[in-house]
Amino acid sequence: MTTQEMLEVAKAVKSSVCTLTEKERNDALLAMAKSLEDNTENILIANEMDVSKAKGKVSDVMIDRLLLNEDRIKGMAEGIRAVAKLPDPLTSEISRFTREDGLSIRKISVPMGVVAIIYESRPNVTSDAAALCFKSGNVCVLRGGKEAFASAQAIVSALKEGLKKSGVTEYAINLVTDTSRESANQLMTATGYVDLLIPRGGKGLISACVENAKVPCIQTGTGICHIYVDKYADIKKAVKIIKNAKTSRPSVCNAQEVLVVHRDIAQEFLPVIKKELQENSEHKVELRLDKEAIEIIDGTPAGEEDFDTEFLDYILAVKVTEDISKAIEHISAHSTGHSDGIITENKENAEIFVKLIDSAAVYVNASTRFTDGGEFGLGCEMGISTQKLHARGPMGLSEITTYKYVVEGNGHIR
Amino acid sequence: MTTQEMLEVAKAVKSSVCTLTEKERNDALLAMAKSLEDNTENILIANEMDVSKAKGKVSDVMIDRLLLNEDRIKGMAEGIRAVAKLPDPLTSEISRFTREDGLSIRKISVPMGVVAIIYESRPNVTSDAAALCFKSGNVCVLRGGKEAFASAQAIVSALKEGLKKSGVTEYAINLVTDTSRESANQLMTATGYVDLLIPRGGKGLISACVENAKVPCIQTGTGICHIYVDKYADIKKAVKIIKNAKTSRPSVCNAQEVLVVHRDIAQEFLPVIKKELQENSEHKVELRLDKEAIEIIDGTPAGEEDFDTEFLDYILAVKVTEDISKAIEHISAHSTGHSDGIITENKENAEIFVKLIDSAAVYVNASTRFTDGGEFGLGCEMGISTQKLHARGPMGLSEITTYKYVVEGNGHIR
Numbered sequence: 081m082t083t084q085e086m087l088e089v090a091k092a093v094k095s096s097v098c099t100l101t102e103k104e105r106n107d108a109l110l111a112m113a114k115s116l117e118d119n120t121e122n123i124l125i126a127n128e129m130d131v132s133k134a135k136g137k138v139s140d141v142m143i144d145r146l147l148l149n150e151d152r153i154k155g156m157a158e159g160i161r162a163v164a165k166l167p168d169p170l171t172s173e174i175s176r177f178t179r180e181d182g183l184s185i186r187k188i189s190v191p192m193g194v195v196a197i198i199y200e201s202r203p204n205v206t207s208d209a210a211a212l213c214f215k216s217g218n219v220c221v222l223r224g225g226k227e228a229f230a231s232a233q234a235i236v237s238a239l240k241e242g243l244k245k246s247g248v249t250e251y252a253i254n255l256v257t258d259t260s261r262e263s264a265n266q267l268m269t270a271t272g273y274v275d276l277l278i279p280r281g282g283k284g285l286i287s288a289c290v291e292n293a294k295v296p297c298i299q300t301g302t303g304i305c306h307i308y309v310d311k312y313a314d315i316k317k318a319v320k321i322i323k324n325a326k327t328s329r330p331s332v333c334n335a336q337e338v339l340v341v342h343r344d345i346a347q348e349f350l351p352v353i354k355k356e357l358q359e360n361s362e363h364k365v366e367l368r369l370d371k372e373a374i375e376i377i378d379g380t381p382a383g384e385e386d387f388d389t390e391f392l393d394y395i396l397a398v399k400v401t402e403d404i405s406k407a408i409e410h411i412s413a414h415s416t417g418h419s420d421g422i423i424t425e426n427k428e429n430a431e432i433f434v435k436l437i438d439s440a441a442v443y444v445n446a447s448t449r450f451t452d453g454g455e456f457g458l459g460c461e462m463g464i465s466t467q468k469l470h471a472r473g474p475m476g477l478s479e480i481t482t483y484k485y486v487v488e489g490n491g492h493i494r
Numbered sequence: 495m496t497t498q499e500m501l502e503v504a505k506a507v508k509s510s511v512c513t514l515t516e517k518e519r520n521d522a523l524l525a526m527a528k529s530l531e532d533n534t535e536n537i538l539i540a541n542e543m544d545v546s547k548a549k550g551k552v553s554d555v556m557i558d559r560l561l562l563n564e565d566r567i568k569g570m571a572e573g574i575r576a577v578a579k580l581p582d583p584l585t586s587e588i589s590r591f592t593r594e595d596g597l598s599i600r601k602i603s604v605p606m607g608v609v610a611i612i613y614e615s616r617p618n619v620t621s622d623a624a625a626l627c628f629k630s631g632n633v634c635v636l637r638g639g640k641e642a643f644a645s646a647q648a649i650v651s652a653l654k655e656g657l658k659k660s661g662v663t664e665y666a667i668n669l670v671t672d673t674s675r676e677s678a679n680q681l682m683t684a685t686g687y688v689d690l691l692i693p694r695g696g697k698g699l700i701s702a703c704v705e706n707a708k709v710p711c712i713q714t715g716t717g718i719c720h721i722y723v724d725k726y727a728d729i730k731k732a733v734k735i736i737k738n739a740k741t742s743r744p745s746v747c748n749a750q751e752v753l754v755v756h757r758d759i760a761q762e763f764l765p766v767i768k769k770e771l772q773e774n775s776e777h778k779v780e781l782r783l784d785k786e787a788i789e790i791i792d793g794t795p796a797g798e799e800d801f802d803t804e805f806l807d808y809i810l811a812v813k814v815t816e817d818i819s820k821a822i823e824h825i826s827a828h829s830t831g832h833s834d835g836i837i838t839e840n841k842e843n844a845e846i847f848v849k850l851i852d853s854a855a856v857y858v859n860a861s862t863r864f865t866d867g868g869e870f871g872l873g874c875e876m877g878i879s880t881q882k883l884h885a886r887g888p889m890g891l892s893e894i895t896t897y898k899y900v901v902e903g904n905g906h907i908r
Contacts, residue, residue, distance in 0.1 A: 095850050177871045183860060185870055192882055193852065271704065275882055290685065294704060296883040317905035324907035421901075434900050436509050438607065446597060446903030455908065456599055456899065457591045468606055468689055468896040469710040470884035482882040485870065486848050487835075489860030491731035493738035494869065 083263045086254050087273040090194045090219045093251045098191045098217045100248065102168040109164035109211060112242030113157040116207065119238035120153050126234035127203065134227050141331065145202050146228055156207045156235075163211040166459045169477035170217050186486045191217035193275035195480055196267045196295075200281050201225035206232045210239055210253045212462050216477045219252050221274070223267060226259035233257075268293040276480065280463045283390065298471055300463035303333035303418035304390050305448045308407045308433070310424035311342040315349055317445055318423040319356050324447040325421075327361055331392045333464060334419050334451040338387060338397045340407045343372070346400045350376045357396065365394045372400035387414050404429050408436050415439055417466045419448040440466060440473035497677045500668050501687040504608045504633045507665045512605045512631045514662065516582040519629060523578035526628075526656030527571040530621065533652035534567050540648035541617065548641050555745065559616050560642055570621045570649075577625040580873045583891035584631050600900045605631035607689035609894055610681045610709075614695050615639035620646045624653055624667045626876050630891045633666050635688070637681060640673035647671075682707040690894065694877050697804065712885055714877035717747035717832035718804050719862045722821045722847070724838035725756040729763055731859055732837040733770050738861040739835075741775055745806045747878060748833050748865040752801060752811045754821045757786070760814045764790045771810065779808045786814035801828050818843050822850050829853055831880045833862040854880060854887035 081089070100108075116123070127148040134146055174187040195218045199205045206224055213220035224232040232255055240250040256263050267274055268288070274295040279285045286299050307325055309318045325336035341349055354377045357365035367379035368386045379398070386397040387410075401407045411420050421443030422433040430444045441451045451474060453461025458476030465471040471479035495503070514522075530537070541562040548560055588601040609632045613619045620638055627634035638646040646669055654664040670677050681688055682702070688709040693699045700713050721739055723732045739750035755763055768791045771779035781793035782800040793812070800811040801824075815821045825834050835857030836847040844858045855865045865888060867875025872890030879885040885893035 094852075099849055179869075179871070183864065185864075190852075290708060296881060298883075314905070320905055320907055328908060430902075435513055438508075438604075439898065441899040441901055444900075444902045446901055446906040447908055449908040450597065450599075450901060450906070451899075455593075457593070467710060469712075472896055473899050482886055484853065485855040485865075485887050486858070487855055487860055487864060488844075488858045491728070491734055492860040492864070493734055494742060494861055494863040 081257065083256050083258055083266045086221060086256060087194070087270050089251045090221050090254055091273050093249045094193050094219050096249055097214075097219050097252045098193070100217065102171060104246070104248065105215060105217065106164045108243055108246035108248045109160055109215060111246045112211065112214075112239045113160040113164075115238045115242035115245065116153060116157045116160065116235065119234065119241070120150055123153055123231065123234040123238065124148060124150070126230040129230045130228050138227065142201065142227075146231070148203055148231060152204065156204050159204070159208055160211045163215050163460060166215065166477060169215070169481050174483055181492060182490065183492045184488045186488075187483050188486055189478065189481045189483050192480055192482050194219045194221060194273060196221040196223065196270070196274045196277045198223045198264050198267060198277070198279045198281065198285060199225065201228040203228050203231040203235060205280065206235045206255070207239065209462065210236070212460055212477060213480065214252055216480050218480060219254070221254045221256060221267065223256040223263055224259070229259050264288070265292060268295060268297070271295055278463055298463070298465050298475070299467045300465055300475070301333045302390055302416045302466060303335070303464070304337045304388065304414060304416045305334060305418055306338045306340055306411045306415055306420040307336050307443075307448065308340040308404070308411065308420075308422045309342060309345060309349055310404060310422055310426060310429050311344045312426035312429060313342075313345060313349070313423040314425050315345075315352060318349065319353055321421075321423060321445070321447045322353060323356050323361065325449055326357065326365055326396050327363060327394065328447075328449055330394055332449075333390070334448050335392070336396065336448055337389070337391050338399065338414070340399050340401055340410060341373070342404065342407065343400055343402050346373065346376055350398070354379070363394045365396050368395060368397045370399045373398045390416070404432065408433065411437060418464065419443065419451040421446065421448055440464065495671070497670050497672055497680045500635060500670060501608070501684050503665045504635050504668055505687050507663045508607050508633050510663055511628075511633050511666045512607070514631065516585060518660070518662070519631065520578045522657055522660035522662045523574055523625060523629060525660045526625065526653045527574040527578075529652045529656035529659065530567060530571045530574065530649065533648065533655070534564055537567055537645065537648040537652065538562060538564070540644040543644045544642050552641065556615065556641075560645070562617055562645060566618065570618050573618070573622055574625045577629050577874055580629065580891060583629070583895050588897055595906060596904065597906045598902045600902075601897050602900055603892065603895045603897050606894055606896050608633045608635060608687060610635040610637065610684070610688045610691045612637045612678050612681060612691070612693045612695065612699060613639065615642040617642050617645040617649060619694065620649045620669070621653065623876065624650070626874055626891060627894065628666055630894050632894060633668070635668045635670060635681065637670040637677055638673070643673050678702070679706060682709060682711070685709055692877055712877070712879050712889070713881045714879055714889075715747045716804055716830045716880060717749070717878075718751045718802065718828060718830045719748060719832055720752045720754055720825045720829055720834040721750050721857075721862065722754040722818070722825065722834075722836045723756060723759060723763055724818060724836055724840060724843050725758045726840035726843060727756075727759060727763070727837040728839050728859075729759075729766060732763065733767055735835075735837060735859070735861045736767060737770050737775065739863055740771065740779055740810050741777060741808065742861075742863055744808055746863075747804075748862050749806070750810065750862055751803065751805050752813065752828070754813050754815055754824060755787070756818065756821065757814055757816050760787065760790055764812070768793070777808045779810050782809060782811045784813045787812045804830070818846065822847065825851060832878065833857065833865040835860065835862055854878065
């Protein structure tokens with residue numbers, strides 16, 4: 081099937097998917113989970129093909145992301161079962177307004193329709209995204225990375241088997257077989273077919289979408305996250321939080337990339353944090369220091385681009401500012417709008433920071449690593465939006481739905 | 495000031511506008527209303543210039559839209575006072591989640607930032623849009639039609655005077671002075687400056703935005719609205735509703751453009767509706783009939799394009815379908831997703847229609863003319879969104895805000 085044919089099919093089955101009851105959707109999810117486990121062997125064979133092709137071409141971290149085993153497949157199935165247990169995002173009557181003339185106006189939540197997702201090479205994203213889209217009554221068109229294509233195909237084939245066993249059209253879940261850049265562009269410009277496009281990937285993919293997408297799109301995942309250590313910071317808290325934000329999992333989008341320090345505390349604080357991130361850390365963190373910081377501690381001199389880079393690595397850019405206003409100014413100019421925080425015991429400064437930092441999540445005295453659907457209590461996550469339109473921050477089930485108004489009268493005219 | 499300079503200024507004052515308290519914003523709105531009335535004379539002189547330039551070039555309807563008088567200016571001021579009285583869209587704590595570890599996660603509503611609006615030549619849109627943006631803590635960049643430019647400039651100058659008297663930066667409200675197509679394109683591509691673009695205008699403007707916009711954009715206002723008369727319709731209700739939907743104000747986006755009729759009721763219904771829309775109507779409605787309809791009543795044979803045209807005039811395209819499924823199929827293929835309705839006494843058919851029609855407002859036994867912020871109880875309107883992302887249907891104050899998460903801890907790490 082070409083990508084265009086797949087889009088036609090996806091559009092055609094929208095109405096049969098959006099009319100499934102909550103029970104029908106949840107039963108099908110359970111069948112999908114079972115089918116995934118039943119097909120463990122096929123999936124592992126396909127995954128082995130992907131892994132052996134990728135070896136030598138990509139980093140060990142990438143290989144580990146790509147690799148499946150029995151436990152990971154079980155984990156994917158459990159993930160689908162957890163989605164089945166989540167509250168239905170479609171039943172809610174968001175609001176109801178009955179006018180004096182008796183006309184009833186209900187606002188109800190409904191699926192987006194066809195949700196397209198362009199993502200990288202982690203096989204579990206395939207089952208996660210498919211489950212979340214299906215749970216919310218959407219038809220999904222998945223376009224994964226070529227490195228994980230065989231795995232994704234085996235996973236989708238198992239999921240489709242689960243759908244068919246439940247009497248649901250297998251075309252509720254679709255995997256694009258063309259993994260060239262062309263198919264990504266096709267999805268970005270499929271006006272009238274794709275109701276929502278979610279690109280999950282690096283800076284290149286996101287900016288390609290901003291530049292080229294003609295369909296509604298939600299940018300996700302690029303995180304140049306800042307933590308500002310205020311003059312009134314509790315240094316112990318600051319050290320603990322920054323070590324966690326920088327080193328607990330540097331490859332993810334909510335990891336810290338930039339440390340901003342108030343001048344009046346820099347002399348005392350910078351040597352302490354340097355020691356913690358280098359001598360007391362399992363992985364030594366490289367510090368890229370601005371002019372003022374490098375006069376206080378040793379490190380690599382920072383270039384301008386270091387303050388606009390998502391390192392996703394054991395690297396931290398450090399900047400000293402003369403006050404909180406300058407810190408906010410720097411963060412506003414360089415943040416990607418994902419997660420930024422302040423460490424301070426001064427309530428007023430915390431309030432100013434929260435008010436003026438225009439990011440999806442603004443932190444006071446806590447690690448930016450919490451920005452995550454699960455941690456925020458959404459029960460799941462479809463990506464982390466860094467835009468302001470429609471969804472901001474971690475996206476759960478309701479963020480891939482929309483609403484409509486149902487107006488019921490008895491011959492009412494205006 | 496060039497458009498680019500204006501965008502720089504708008505971005506620079508965002509933080510001072512978003513930190514105004516509710517009282518400061520409402521007081522400034524009242525001062526803006528007063529200043530508008532105080533400047534009645536200036537505004538009327540400017541308006542006279544616009545009107546005399548436009549005469550002979552545009553239709554009488556357009557001239558009437560353009561024309562201001564003392565009463566209309568008073569109405570605009572009253573409109574601003576009404577906006578001041580609306581509930582604050584910014585104070586709400588949308589939700590709060592306190593984790594077991596004590597970390598508090600609050601979801602709060604915040605302004606979008608800079609809202610750009612491209613609109614037509616109605617002068618009142620200038621004050622309406624400025625007031626709604628300001629009330630919701632947004633900085634606005636207005637780009638009106640060139641026919642109303644002098645009026646818009648006089649209005650904005652009065653509004654700025656009101657802002658200044660209240661000690662608020664006059665750059666909270668900005669009017670683009672370049673009314674060429676170039677400035678519209680500049681707004682569409684002002685990534686990093688425009689947080690939300692709302693085009694309010696005809697099909698050409700909307701599709702230019704879909705094609706070219708790189709900033710977040712909400713499509714508004716194109717309405718090819720359908721009413722389907724089911725086999726089980728109450729003919730009296732149908733006649734009353736369609737006459738209202740087609741003739742009460744044909745120039746607006748929620749007016750009906752297409753009538754779809756079930757074959758089994760067409761013989762009886764079409765002659766009745768024809769009489770009502772032609773003999774019993776102040777303005778005779780031209781009927782553009784498909785093959786089956788033209789065998790029952792007289793009228794103009796419909797071309798294919800008649801089912802994809804927003805007439806905004808006393809013209810109605812008529813199609814006969816063999817059943818409700820074919821009716822839904824036709825509407826799904828030709829609707830702009832604005833407002834579509836069914837006339838039926840059959841509950842099941844009403845439910846199917848409501849479930850399957852993917853439009854902002856779906857009607858049962860009522861006129862599509864109700865799709866309007868005021869009628870829907872929002873208290874105001876920033877346009878009617880025909881997209882599914884972010885806002886759908888009539889947009890009020892909360893639709894021009896976004897949200898962010900505020901995460902407060904005490905040294906919390908993950």
